[in-house]
Amino acid sequence: MHFISEELEEYIELHSEREPELLAKLNKETYQKILLPRMLSGHFQGRVLGMLSKLIRPINILEIGTYTGYASLCLCEGMQEKGQLHTIDIKEELIDFQRKYFDLSPWGSQIFQHLGEATNIIPDLDLKFDLVFIDADKENYINYWNLIVPKMNKGGIILSDNVLWSGKVLEPVHKNDTSTQVLLEYNVLLRDDPRVETVLLPIRDGLTVSRVL
Known part of the structure; x- marks a missing residue:
């Protein structure tokens, strides 16, 4: 679902920071070789993630949902010299693809890949985070939130992707549509959680920015 016209989206990209060369290559190869390439953050959202990272200057970053690593590299753009990015995904077949691009970037040695269910991995990460990007299994968003905030x-900033869910948040929820129901509950949770202040931005499919108080 396009919340603004494709022509206006193109204008926005043309008048935002250019897509870095390495990310453009990653973008192209994802569309050539990987299933569901629309899951890629892409040029505009990638520049938003990169800008936020540069403003935050995080030391430790957590990403839930790596896919091909495009957003991972954007999140690294503002990472401090001794920082780390820990990224979690369940798709073993994408590990080598991700690593190829990570190692072509300036941050290869600072990016740590975790394979498995995020709900099992997060509790074992003995770190405090400055920046988190949630972009995986929507049905677990509330579980992720409860594990991450402490x-x-x-x-610190928590970014949550796809919170408008192609506009389904405004439509009647079908009986078996668990993802939409969870996202509706999640959006209310973030708005009302006294531990954070939150703004929901209409960027692509909805991006919530939550600042920990």
């Missing part, structure tokens, strides 16, 4: 530094 691991955040004060002033």
Whole structure:
């Protein structure tokens, strides 16, 4: 679902920071070789993620849902010199693809891949995070949130993707549509959680920015 016209989306991209060369190659190869390439963050959202990272200057970053690693590299753009990015995904077949591009970037040695269910992996990460990007299994968003908030530094930022869910948040929820129901509950949770302040941005499929108090 396009919340603004494709022509206006194109104008926005043309008048935003250009897509870095390595990310353009990753974008192209994802569309050539990987299933469901629309899952890629892409040029505009990638520039938003990169800009937020540069403003935050995180030391430790957590990403839930790596896919081909496009957003991972964007999140690294503002990472401090001794920082780390920990990224979690369940798709073993994408590990080598991700690593190829990670190692072509300036941050290869600072990016740590975790394979498996995020709900099992997050509790074992003995770190406090400054920046988190949630972009995986929507049915687990509330579970992710409850695991992540206690691991955040004060002033840390949690980004949640796809919170408008192609506009389904405004439509009657079908009986078996668990993802939409969870996202509706999740959006209310973030708005009302006294531990954070939250703004939902209409970027692509909806991006929520939550700042830990």
